[in-house]
Amino acid sequence: DQQVKQNSPSLSVQEGRISILNCDYTNSMFDYFLWYKKYPAEGPTFLISISSIKDKNEDGRFTVFLNKSAKHLSLHIVPSQPGDSAVYFCAASGGNNNDMRFGAGTRLTVKP
Amino acid sequence: DVKVTQSSRYLVKRTGEKVFLECVQDMDHENMFWYRQDPGLGLRLIYFSYDVKMKEKGDIPEGYSVSREKKERFSLILESASTNQTSMYLCASSFGTGVVHEQFFGPGTRLTVL
Numbered sequence: 001d002q003q004v005k006q007n008s009p010s011l012s013v014q015e016g017r018i019s020i021l022n023c024d025y026t027n028s029m030f031d032y033f034l035w036y037k038k039y040p041a042e043g044p045t046f047l048i049s050i051s052s053i054k055d056k057n058e059d060g061r062f063t064v065f066l067n068k069s070a071k072h073l074s075l076h077i078v079p080s081q082p083g084d085s086a087v088y089f090c091a092a093s094g095g096n097n098n099d100m101r102f103g104a105g106t107r108l109t110v111k112p
Numbered sequence: 113d114v115k116v117t118q119s120s121r122y123l124v125k126r127t128g129e130k131v132f133l134e135c136v137q138d139m140d141h142e143n144m145f146w147y148r149q150d151p152g153l154g155l156r157l158i159y160f161s162y163d164v165k166m167k168e169k170g171d172i173p174e175g176y177s178v179s180r181e182k183k184e185r186f187s188l189i190l191e192s193a194s195t196n197q198t199s200m201y202l203c204a205s206s207f208g209t210g211v212v213h214e215q216f217f218g219p220g221t222r223l224t225v226l
Contacts, residue, residue, distance in 0.1 A: 002154075009152070032212040043116070043202055043217030044155070089154060093212045099145065099170065100215065104154035 003027045004092050006103035014111055019077040021106050023090030026071065030092035034100070035064060035075050038087045047088075048075070080110045115139070116218035118203055124224045131190040133221050135203030142208040144186035145215060146170075146178065148199040155202065161186055162208075193225045 005024045013019045023033075031052040036044035050057040050064045050073065057064050063076045077084055090103040119134035135144065143162055147155040147170075157170030159178040167178050175197060179187045186205075190197055200222050204215040 004154075006154070034214060036217075041219065043204075043219050045217070046214040049212075049214065091155075099157060099160050099168070100212075101157070101171075102147070102155035104152055 002104070003030075003101045004090055004103040006088075006090055006106050008106050009104070010107045010109070012109045012111065013080050015082055016079045019075075019080045019084065019108055019110065021075040021077075021088050021090075021108065023073045023075075023103055024071055025073075025092050025101075027092070027094060027101075028071070029094035030101075032093045033064070033066060033073050034091045034093075035062075036089045036091060036102075037084075038089060038105070044089055077108075080108075082110045082112050084108060085110050116203055116205055116216050118201075118218040118221050120221050121219060122222050122224075124226065125190075125193050126226055127194060129190075129193050129225075131193050131223065131225075133188040133190075133201055133203075133223070135186045135188070135205075135218055136184055137186075137205040137216070138184065139205065139216070140183065141205035141216075142183075143206045143213075143215075144180065145204040145206075146176075146186065146188045147202045147204065148172070149202055149220070150199050158188065193223075195225050197223065198225045199223060 034049040035047040038044040087105045091100040145160040146158040161180045203218040206215045207213040
């Protein structure tokens with residue numbers, strides 16, 4: 001039973017436009033959320049995170065929004081660039097542990 | 113710069129063989145993790161370790177065991193490999209407990225069991 005769900009396996013956007021990747025979670029104990037980016041033949045790399053005490057965190061072109069009541073978070077990339085084409089994983093962690101649960105991933109393609 | 117290395121990028125084994133996947137990190141991280149990545153399922157946690165000689169089961173530990181004899185090294189063992197263990201295996205490490213820290217991943221080992 002997946003506790004973190006990314007319901008869109010793929011997303012295609014035009015260069016310069018906004019990319020919005022979505023993630024839902026079921027476990028109310030989760031209080032820290034992360035996004036990772038993965039290129040083929042490489043391990044995932046950390047992109048941005050948000051604590052449950054916040055509802056928004058921004059880092060350059062990347063913004064993560066958290067809606068605790070809906071158990072939903074989203075990653076916005078503005079403007080999207082071809083180099084952003086990758087698989088994006090949402091992850092969640094809870095309590096004092098550092099173990100995380102990951103979603104299935106969304107493959108983003110940014111077309112020039 | 114954190115580095116997590118995995119012993120092999122590609123591995124082909126036969127059903128019933130004992131398989132060792134090795135992971136080494138060079139940043140003195142307390143925590144180490146093993147995941148497998150499968151299409152449509154994302155990353156699933158197999159085992160993790162908070163300290164030397166300590167281990168905790170993740171969500172899918174069946175058919176696997178782990179060993180952490182030194183802080184920098186975390187091994188995943190498939191006692192008797194089966195075809196349903198064909199997958200991409202990813203190792204990760206992070207700093208200690210209390211506050212959630214980002215995990216740093218190795219490049220992965222693609223294991224094929226014939």
